[in-house]
Amino acid sequence: MLSDKIKYFFQSKLMEKAIFFSVTFFLYKLFFPYQETFLTTFITEFLVVNSLYFWLAFLPQKLIVKRTTILTLFSTLLFIGFVFLITEAIIISLLPEKEFFKLGFFYNSLVTVLSIVLAGLSVYIFSIFKKLFFLKQKYSPTSYFKVMVIFVSLVGFLTSFSSYLKQFFGFKEYIEENFFSVSIFIEWLTDIESILQIGLIIILIFNSFRVAWLASLNKSEKQKIILFSLILVAINGNALYFLFENSTITKLAYLFSPFLYISITSIILYAGIYSLVIFFTTLFHLPTAEESDRKTEELSTLLNFGKLMAHILDLHELLESIMTMSLKLSNFNAAWFYYPNNSEKKILTKNIQNSKLEQISNKLLEKVDVKTSRQTILSKYQNIYHELNSEYASTIIVQFEFDKESAYLFLLQEKYSDVEDEVFNSIQGLRDYAIVALKNAILVVNSIEKERMEKELELAREIQGRINPQILPKFQHFDVAAKFIPAFEVGGDYYDFFTIGDKTGFVIADVSGKGMEASYIMAEMKGVFETLSTIYTDLKDLLIQANRIFLKRLSKKSFITAIVGIIDDKESKINYFRIGHNLPLKIDKESRYLESKGFPFGMVNNEIFAENLEEVEVKFSQETTMIFYTDGISESMNENDELFGYERLQKLGINLANENAETISQVILTEVGLYSKSTIQDDDITILIFKKSI
């Protein structure tokens, strides 16, 4: 049972332990106010050491958890210091000059409470200094701190012990007379005590120089710290004065608990010395504070910019940040960005409103050579000066060059002062960072656009792939081959077969335009032909109706070229209309292009379209081959921008006259591929070949 409780006690939280020991100490002191026997002394000091230990272990944790700044730490120090002084004053006022032994129970408990308060306050003060001590230290100075605490404890114990001895044996003379050896021992003890005290003071002073955190403060913070530390020196000085000089309190404390007295005194001493060191260090730092502030800000600006680079990909946001940071670096008053190539927003501003900034930018850029000028005095250019409402005295123009584009940053200053080299250099530094970031941002914009286009193209290709037939119809007297090679960008080629009456019709077409739009038109075309072929048995009527539809459907600048024909399997003939399309190649004894009239779909009104439709009939003999193709073949280019052309195709045709349709199509495609091997295929390639089957 009891062992469980003890176990629980040691597992419980630091604060609970601290409170436990403090309360026990308080209760104990109510009954045994002064150290009279070794046992009471021992118990007193045991309780004191434990409460101090646990409070000290608990409070700094608490301080770390809270979000604290150095200034709030100092305000807390000031407040606690005042309370400490006041408590001291109250204790002193409560005590009569000499006969403090005769205090009543009420006074006794009051003094005890106040002493505990004093102890608590000093522990709190110590905790704050501990935090300051460890703040911003490169190497953790734990051992130095421990040495200090050990010295305080040693001095405390020794003092406690010797005071007990002194009290036990009475006055010095009495001891010297009766217990010589004890007297020597006490003297020896006093010597050690003094040595330890000197050691303690040395280590207190040594540990007071842990003020690395001072460097990171800015000027105004340093000014406040000077004031605060000065007040702290005064407070702690006074507190020490009371502790040392008031014999009543000293004696009382020795009787009450020497260890506590030593601890409190050491802490207040440490607080005083540390504050003094802070005061002087800050004082010496102050003249350079502004410069170091600027440096710090500059550095953090550039560092921030590095961070931003990774995060801001929105172009405008980035330009805004560049402006803000340049203003910070230069200490100028206003700025604007002129980015002529940005179609969305050419001018971005900061702290300036002026509708003519674009014109002003251009005028300034005409007059000032940005590459060589550092700072331009605006009053030199009366017009510009007035257009800026004579508000600004000078400007720094920074050019950001990236990917053949330039953006210009105009930094404005209300009163003229020379730009220092350092400022100018850091702006240049920022510019170099910024250019990389800008390039990045533009790259992202482009890649998003590219991704969108790629998605579209993928879809367009899919549509095209589905529209073009997978299987070719079979004929008794015709050998048919069809090939289709899509370009990366969908080129709008289309071929298909459809049923018209009891015959099979074919269409090979090229939609003007590319990509998504072209693929939609192709899809529509398939629908138009499939529908119209069920209504019209006459091809000419069908084509006129198709043109009517496409005239409405297509934009002014779009059209479709096509060859639409009917295959007469029994008679071995093909009747076709050329709808503005490339001339088909007929190969028999010779190879020639068949000319005929015909406008593309969607280009002219139906009357003209109908008037110009010209039917061509091709009767197939054993030698006859008809090659229908799109301009992807005739207009494929080599590396010198020369077209494959019609002649090459014509010659190929003669050479291939005896091959079957499949071979002819393959050879033609191979030749075209070889011809344009070093260029990107810009357009779809479609080829449709009819040959009399053997």
Place this chain on the structure above:
Amino acid sequence: MQDFKVELTQKDKVQLVKIVGILDAHTTGELEKYFDKLVSEKKYHILVNLSELNYISSAGLGVFMAYVETMRENNGDIKFAELQDKVFHVFDLLGFPMLYEFYQKEEEALKKFIEG
């Protein structure tokens, strides 16, 4: 590759448009900008000199189709002069010669514009 370029010159009421290089899907956008500008400036008599145009794609042809109505509605026109054979062939395939006037020489076309 020869860079695409458009040169504008004014001769009396006629706006000369000389197109240099290759007119395909990638360059039509730029040509459209010039035509937009001409329309906004109320210049409707357009003579297109294609002596230095080496290639035209269907998209390129579309530009002229898109603007010719506007020109004609305002008593103007788009006429073509000095086409290379291979370029004329493309116009020819599409039946342009029936819809537009083509001239061997620029002067001829200018004369035609001024006379009529």
